[in-house]
Amino acid sequence: MSSSNYYDVTTWPVGNASKDVGEVINSIIADIKERQAASDVNDGGKPGAVIYLPPGDYHLRTQVVIDISFLRIEGSGHGFTSSSIRFNVPEDEWPGLHELWPGGSRILVDLPVREGGEEARGAAFYIERTGSPRISSVEFSNFCIDGLHFTADGSGLHPENTYVNGKTGIYVANANDSFRVNGMGFVYLENALTIYHADALSIHDNFIAECGSCIELRGWGQASKVTDNLIGAGFKGHSIYAENHGGLLITANNVFPRGASSVHLSGVTRSSVTNNRLHSFYPGMVVLDANSSENLVATNHFLRDHEPWTPFLGIGNGLDDLTGLLRVSGSHNSLVANHFSEVVDAESIRPEGAAPVIIRLVEGAGNFVSNNHTVALDVRAASSDSCFAAQVDALLTTEASDALAVTAVMVDPASARNTILDSGTDAQVVADRAVNAFRATPTVGS
Amino acid sequence: MSSSNYYDVTTWPVGNASKDVGEVINSIIADIKERQAASDVNDGGKPGAVIYLPPGDYHLRTQVVIDISFLRIEGSGHGFTSSSIRFNVPEDEWPGLHELWPGGSRILVDLPVREGGEEARGAAFYIERTGSPRISSVEFSNFCIDGLHFTADGSGLHPENTYVNGKTGIYVANANDSFRVNGMGFVYLENALTIYHADALSIHDNFIAECGSCIELRGWGQASKVTDNLIGAGFKGHSIYAENHGGLLITANNVFPRGASSVHLSGVTRSSVTNNRLHSFYPGMVVLDANSSENLVATNHFLRDHEPWTPFLGIGNGLDDLTGLLRVSGSHNSLVANHFSEVVDAESIRPEGAAPVIIRLVEGAGNFVSNNHTVALDVRAASSDSCFAAQVDALLTTEASDALAVTAVMVDPASARNTILDSGTDAQVVADRAVNAFRATPTVGS
């Protein structure tokens, strides 16, 4: 490429991309800034640049700091492979493995583990700019950010299973506009994406798995989309989290275990969670709290079943089965046409003997709960040392199971004036009919 | 790149890409045609080419004319930033801004403003080919088309706020097949995309904002998709418009204000508008007219609230609140499981004192309106000089608001034999029960 706005990290004269791609990229950014310093007159802009990472291993020992708009960092391979499975293979079998690590255009995050609370310091890519306008159109595309290892956290878990290492893939500290994250792979980071104050952000078609938390949209923001991703956080973290966002569209994602939640919205309004496939090993899959209101949660497929993989047996998110798979503190939400499969071993239910809750309205008013369908099966939990086989087996198991009694909808006294239609039989809905409108799903002969 | 079918505009010997990228691209296209003229024998095809635009500013002073299939024009950055916000910053503050213009791989459309009616002449990229087969697989990917300025239109608006400049990003004049527009940015064009007679078109994952109209699918067409875009037109224009299309799939878009409509379908049949997040400052958000029939409008989130940004206060689309947020002239459509938030200042409603209409069936028969949920709040309109802050504030405001009386569904006498279920209480639905089937959303005690 001859253009001076096209950079290849492997040919840049400063630093060594294999040893510290952070130093290389920071040097490139300095060059971009120097070259475009005087150019922003009349119609002449500051067009930014693209930085290319060919497939290869790039250690990152210096944090990349981005404070210019229109920067695209691009690789040629999202490079995901399961580090979790590998680290849970006995070490004496490693020499027989085809490969040990993720690949593609791969950043190996070799930052020192951060001090407590200083999350931003642990980020491979740190974006911060104050003043006006907001930083715009920074793009990450088609490369891999690998945190390499998790670390012991005192829990007794194998260190590589803790989801803790103080490393973040991409951290955006300030208000930003029209950012894009596409085709990326994230693995073995405590936080994959932490983005404050997003406007018109697009997180699309990424592979974000085996990270403590995957996507956190913090502070506040609007008009963004999280679409068509494969996502799965660790047992302590968020797969998709947003706070104080309006007009957020979360759709067409396939969210797999084991996040503490699949989608957690806090103070989020007028947003959509539609058309996702959601799978969890714990209750509290989709949580709308802190007065999250006027949202649409529709045509999602919820599956809650059991952890089938030996290394994580006994791990949970601490929530009991009265929590609800979909839990709402807020008003005027529409919860429509979702499918819920609750496939659990009745003996594992907590509190013991309880009927698990599917949809729970905790606080608020005026929610519309309509045409949701719950399937609940009592299935003996089984597990396996093989992650993939165990998961597929569990997913496909529907035979020899008995129906399980559930509360399809539970409305707490602090939530009122809701409308609940065709989302459970009369016996399956716990709600004060004097303050909530209710129509039971018809049964034979009713 | 060594292949002779790979072109970089910055290294092409004819013309100067910075000064007139149009001349450069036309010269490249002539070269492609010359080289492949004699090659289409036996299995040897005319494979086309890719033309690469590295990040940079490229003035376009000559219209690009495309009449070959399999041409891909590709950049490395969609480069959106808000020109609208910038132009509404006082000019004496511009020197303090980080940057003034969009960026990335950026085409600066410097065509003369077109004469009245000659829209095609104002297009940066003009595609036309007659004969057989239809022109196929032209692709636009990951660059920015910037119209630079709007112009005074006699309305008294600040010239940069008129959405008028006679410029079009991409104009396709003839029947075409399997075109793709992906990852592009469009800004400050009167029309971003105008495409006639599309078959199997894909408009996916683009950022199309601050344009008069964003997507117009004209003439007729079929089997296309408009998916996963961030879109927002000007107050006079269309965000997504289609006429006489069948089998169109409009899904997973986040459509923000201030388009005169969010989705407007005219004579469109057997198509889907599903799973979009739609936000408007005016009534008439989704319009199905001219006998648009057998369409599915489902699981969309509609938000209609007020313009919060000072420069556009008082602007509207001329429609009153009886128009409906979703307005249908046509038959046999399915309008199911949508969420509507109408959040307006009761004093602003026109006609004064009217109950705003949410879904209005104007003409036709046999529509199925089911399980739609309307929230209506009376909120004092507020505004701000800061576009982003104003919008986020408005989006998140749900406190201290009163319920607002609305007509959830209004069926005009010219529309009959519709079925209206669970989409409003008895009092909220205005429809002749003698000719329309109706079941009210249950209320407490009903």
Next chain:
Amino acid sequence: MSSSNYYDVTTWPVGNASKDVGEVINSIIADIKERQAASDVNDGGKPGAVIYLPPGDYHLRTQVVIDISFLRIEGSGHGFTSSSIRFNVPEDEWPGLHELWPGGSRILVDLPVREGGEEARGAAFYIERTGSPRISSVEFSNFCIDGLHFTADGSGLHPENTYVNGKTGIYVANANDSFRVNGMGFVYLENALTIYHADALSIHDNFIAECGSCIELRGWGQASKVTDNLIGAGFKGHSIYAENHGGLLITANNVFPRGASSVHLSGVTRSSVTNNRLHSFYPGMVVLDANSSENLVATNHFLRDHEPWTPFLGIGNGLDDLTGLLRVSGSHNSLVANHFSEVVDAESIRPEGAAPVIIRLVEGAGNFVSNNHTVALDVRAASSDSCFAAQVDALLTTEASDALAVTAVMVDPASARNTILDSGTDAQVVADRAVNAFRATPTVGS
């Protein structure tokens, strides 16, 4: 590109990409393996590589065999054009055509036609690796795989209309993880994509048409997505097929005729078919069989009408109109908020005089069928020699049609304890009310 992990097929010293790109790519893969053989120690990985195909015609006479992870094969153009239309143009008109063949970065599959049953031998790209870990992150992006010709099959059809040639685009024989197929074009292959044992596979934004079968997910698998594709198989084949998958998300696809089915799931559980636009010329559009259970089929648009194009008149998939457009053998599925348009010539219905079935529950229990809307019109079938014009005409024809009596839901005796709500009038639903819960769609006055 200077990186040694970036390869361009046109500059590789072994072989000749135009004459046999298979030989070239296999030689590149051998080079990658040799170079990374000793590198997988400590944190150093085997990052794989990217192989670039510039636009051009590349004959493939040697099958590509892939057994390494993190390989990305990438072009610059999906290159689809309709070979079907071209081959059905009289041969003496070919000299007047602008082009005869697909284009872009185009693989011409010149493998010998396979022997009976040896499907894998006919694959352009064959992926196989046993042992651990599973092969991961192989990516195919933005090029065209063209099977060139179909062949006579003894049916009397024009050889180019048979959809038979023993050629497969991509064949994955073993368990695999995190594969991606994006932006590709597939045309005139008997099988476009055949993938066994997929985990977290993404098939996104491709153009897969005029192939015998488009997507077949075989064996078993989990947590994959088929999203935002344009797809249309041949009359004997599958557009989207999966067996024994769990957690599969099929969404936002525009599936056009003439596949024998649009979506066929066999033994698939806890998966989603949502938000697709589906069009077929035959019954049996979406088939859930072999105890496919706990799936969500929601907000899809189904259109079944007639073949309008002369060369395929009289062709069918052998199923009669009692089959159902959506046919379910399985339990606990949710079939919600779908739109069905059945637009057929009453005289063509088989068995003669029958009422076509829209949703049919054949075996199983506990399915939830709610808020589906059926439109049925009796339209005189018309046809044309022009494929595009015929299809658009047919799609837009809603005038001058009479209502057609249908069975909106038929429940066979082997399926019980289902719940059927608002999906047909009392007269339109054939189900034993003693074993199935039922609420009729209200009618005027009911």
